[in-house]
Amino acid sequence: MRLRLAGGLVTSGQGAWLSRQSGAVRITQQGDAPAGAAVALGPDGADDGRARRAAAELDRLVAAGGVVAAAAGVDLGDGFRSARLAGGRGDQRDAVLGALRALGADGDERLGPRGAVLVALFGPAATKRVGAAAAPAVAEGRWAALRLAAAASDVLGPEQLEQVLALRAPEGFDPVRGGLASALAADLRAVLEPVPARQRVGLVVDLWERVLAHEAELARNKRLLASQGRQDRLPDLRERRARWEDGHIEVQLRNDLGVHRPSLAAAARWTPPAHYWVFLVNRLFADALAATALLRTAVAVADHGMRDGLARSEALLEAAASYMTDMEANSSARQVAGLTGMPARPGNHVREILRWLRKERADDAHLAGAVKPKLAHARDYGLAVLEDVEAALDGPAEVPVKPLRDWAKGPVTGWRQRAGYTAARPPQEWDGVPVTVRERLAQEEPLMRRLRDRPEADAAEVEVKGDLLWLADLYDALAQVYGHDAAAGGWSTGILPLRHNPPPPEEPEPLAPRLDSIAHAASVAAQLAALGGTPGKGMKSWQDLVAALRAGVDVNQVLSTEFRVPAPLAAVDRTLVPGSRAHFRVAYNARTLAEWASYMGNCIAGWPYPDEATKGRSILAALYADNGRILANAEIVAARPAARGWVVEELQGRFNEAPDPELAERFTAWVKTIPAPAPPEEVAATPDEALPPRPAGRRPAPRVLETVAPELVPLSRQAWQEQVTGQVAAAVAAVADAAAGGRDARLAGGRTRHRAAGDWPARAADSAPSPADGTRPTRAAPDRAGATPDITAALTRLRRTGDLTDACRAALAEGAVDLLGLWRASAARPLSSALDGLDPVLHDRFPQLALLTAPDPLPRALRKLVRREELAPAYAMNLVAFRLRAAIGRLAEEGDPAVADGIRRRTSEAMLCALALAATCRPARPGDLRIAEPRAVTVPGFPASDLADEKGPWQRALPDAAELGADTGALWEYIAADGLRVPGEWLAGGGGWQGLWARAHRGGGRG
Secondary structure, three states, X not given: OOOEEHHHOEOOOEEEEEXXXXXXXXXXXXXXXXXXXXXXXXXXXXOHHHHHHHHHHHHHHHHHHOHHHHHHOOEEEOOEEEEEEOOOOOOHHHHHHHHHHHHOHHHHHXXXXXXXXXXXXXXXXXXXXXXXXXXXXXXXXXXXXHHHHHHHOOOOOHHHHHHHHOOOOOOOOOOOOOOOHXXXXXXXXXXXOOOOHHHHHHHHHHHHHHHHHHHXXXXXXXXXXXXXOOOOOHHHHHHHHHHHHHHHHHHHHHHHHOOOOOOHHHHHHXXXXXXXXXXXXXXXXXXXXXXXXXXXXXXXXXXXXXXXXXXXXXXXXXXXXXXXXXXXXXXHHOOOOXXXXXXXXXXXXXXXXXXXXXXXXOOHHHHHHHHHHHHOOHHHHHHHHHHHHHHHXXXXXOOOHHHHHHHHOOEOHHHHHHHOOOOOOOHHHOOOOOHHHHHHOOOOOOHHHHHHHOOOOOHHHHOEHHHOHHXXXXXXXXXXXXXXXXXXXXXXXXXXXXXXXXXXXXXXXXXXXXXXXXHHHHHHHHHHHHOOOOOOOOOOOHHHHHHHHHHOOOHHHHHOOEOOOOHHHHHXXXXXXXXXXXXXXXXXXXXXXXXXXXXXOOOOOOOOHHXXXXXXXOEEEEEEOOOOOEEEEEEEEEOOOHHHOEEEEXXXXXXXXXXXXXXXXXXXXXXXXOOOOOOOOOOOOOOXXXXXXXXXXXXXXXXXXXXXXXXXXXXXXXXXXXXXXXXHHHHHHHHHHHHHOOHHHOOOOOOOOOOOOOOOOOHHHOOOOOOOOOOOOOOOOOOOOOOOOOHHHHHHXXXXXXXXXXXXXXXXXXXXXXXXXXXXXXXXXXXXXXXXXXXXXXXXXXXXXXXXXXXXXXXXXHHHHHOXXXXXXXXXXXXXXXXXXXXXXXXXXXOOHHHHHHHHHOOOHHHHHHXXXXXXXXXXXXXXXXXXXXXXXXXXOOOOEEOXXXXXXXXXXXXXXXXXXXXXXXXXXXXXXXXXXXXXXXXXXXXXXXXXXXXXXXXXXOO
16 A cells, blocks of 8 residues: 655555544545645554554644654654554654644654754754754744744854854743744745845844834733723713812802802802812812822833832822822711712822831731732723813813913922822923913913023923923823823824824735734735845844835735625625535635735735736635634636536635634535636527628737726816916916925026926827917916916826825925815815716726826726826826825814915805815814704705705715815714814904804805
């Protein structure tokens, strides 16, 4: 009997046994067992007892090292050795690694000669010194380092392998995890072979260290969140603090009126005195310091342990405790029936922690038992105090201006001298208080500017309470408990533009660098290399390497590639595989492949799979579990002949491991039942018709370029002449100049004539007829130097610039263009207008034409179309218009003064409506003014308008608002909650909303 084994070996004169529940089962031919099955090889005439013992030993080996370990030829006793039938995944290094892990250092002699084991692991790099470095890795169980060294042995020399074998990882963490060493070796070869040999080990070691650092950061975040109570006590604490504050104001009321039970009318006429408000904000200030101290202490204890963390925080706790008297502590701790037993103020917990810290006889267990429950509420106190502070300074419980400004002048010297400043929020850089809040607090200049004017001054002497840096510290302390270094900047619903726990990023972009494991990181890098990325020179880190690979790949273009999916397979997309719970999904574009590969760690997004799918030669798919997890990727190809249907060419699990055998069998059988593609229907010729000659090969598909271009070019030329006016060209040129750093890019004087706006900017237009009315195309207005703007060069520059926000900001600031001029330039869409005029039959025949009106990357056929000299300028104008519109939206979102100034000076109905809708489709901000009440649809002003009128200006402006970046789908939710709103600075010019609305109709018209 001859059996083919893994590694190309063939048995001769030996028997083979499978291990089954019933015992050892002898096989007599290759088809008696699945491909890649583990077997026990032994003497041909071995009795059942010996075979049974060998099979049991084989079971233990496979259970500990995986089925791949069987190919290592492990001694099973009684003259038997392990083996694996051909057809399984993995090579000899995978087998030896699995067997070593199963046997341990004490059982490695069962693998055979030590030299052969080293050669199997490291190939030609298996020197004595490498063997000496590998021995302690095996003895200490450092399997991750051993596996990485075996995988990297294809690209590293012996001395470099010694460095890898010396690497260590925290106990219980495998930085390499994911797939077989042979698969990792293939990825490392693809990435590192072009890199000079001396640099390779540094990149491998750097990747190891980065993965460890990433894991350490994740573990720290888990510890920090675990340090806080699992039960949300914030609602209870809100009620407790509100009731406690009510008690204060009731006492003040009775004292002022001189009666124990004042009447409701007397209470309604009463106004709290100024000193009550000062006491209130001082209490809130003290509470914020105490909450900050609790939060920072919780972080220190999570990072350094109980004793060390408390010691590091003692000075901070003492500083916070000094702001609470014994009387205040007793009042705050007093129990109230029906409410939580937590003190109303965080200072109580600060004082209690200090008391335990100063106990000389408190052992670690008693100290931890007393302190941990108090630190567990640090987050609850921080959030509750933050809400109360913001309500008092700029909210429902707003403190009157006079006492608030008196309080804001108070120093914070005592706190800063003991607690200091943080590296995340240095006072020399603090200018984060919005102008409206600063005006309310009578702070003329931010702290940063005052310190800049007095460089010799101590920041603690200059800072005052009204700078609100202590409130930013509270934000930062909360952010640290959530695992961030500091609070993130940006718009928020609070009085400071900070977010203590910004939403996590969305799913990582396909082909983005990953550090969750070395196998994943190498897989992504290999995909980039397969797509044409090349390493740069002098790279010192893995980050540099991946950045160089990404720089060599047009990721957007790659991911926009569309695949041809035959109708029979598209018809079964998102259906269940019969007999399983696996959902079948087809990839229609390269982006889907990249997303799959990012999770699966395989090469499905690399050459040649996308090319074959684009040509329709293979169909790429995935099998999903009910919970959305990908189980396997598949490549399906047409059977031969095609009338036989389809076959599974490849089926791979995560990291190219074998999928579940039962699922693989059911899926393979099901694919064979999917109908073959229907042959093209032949139309019978009429008797008096001559049959056309039969083509020699397959009938070519209709081409977009040859079919559409003749119809689209004249429509595009006409739209260009109508829309790209001199004013539009001047606005585009102004932004292009700003993008280039100044207006020096234009030629001075009248010596050189540039193409004007209304001129068709292609040679094909030189002989084009004039418009039907006989008028000449509109030309661009000369600039100050006397030359007309070169619209083609300007469009080219802006296309290459990408984000135009900074360029638009500079052009507006210089006065080179006003906001309305910029808006009208962003509305010039000659290619969109041309497509609207195209025959609907062509749209039905080529539905992909709709992609030309979006700013997204185009598929190959459409790229060829818009590269034609006659269409390229119109497409460029379309693309630049989209980017200009998006830039206006970003400037408005950022509150850039140029937007408010431009709206006040000159506006139009369309621009004003779109910007107002964009301002409404976001959470309300300080300084917003309400134009229409919540749920109201009638907008005040003349002429009258209605938000719900389908033909009115507001509904017409919805698409424009969406291009500005507004979430228009949530418009009615925002209208119901806060009404139609605009930033207050838009209305600062006088006349309010009614005046602005009238000016929009009087001066700007609709456009």
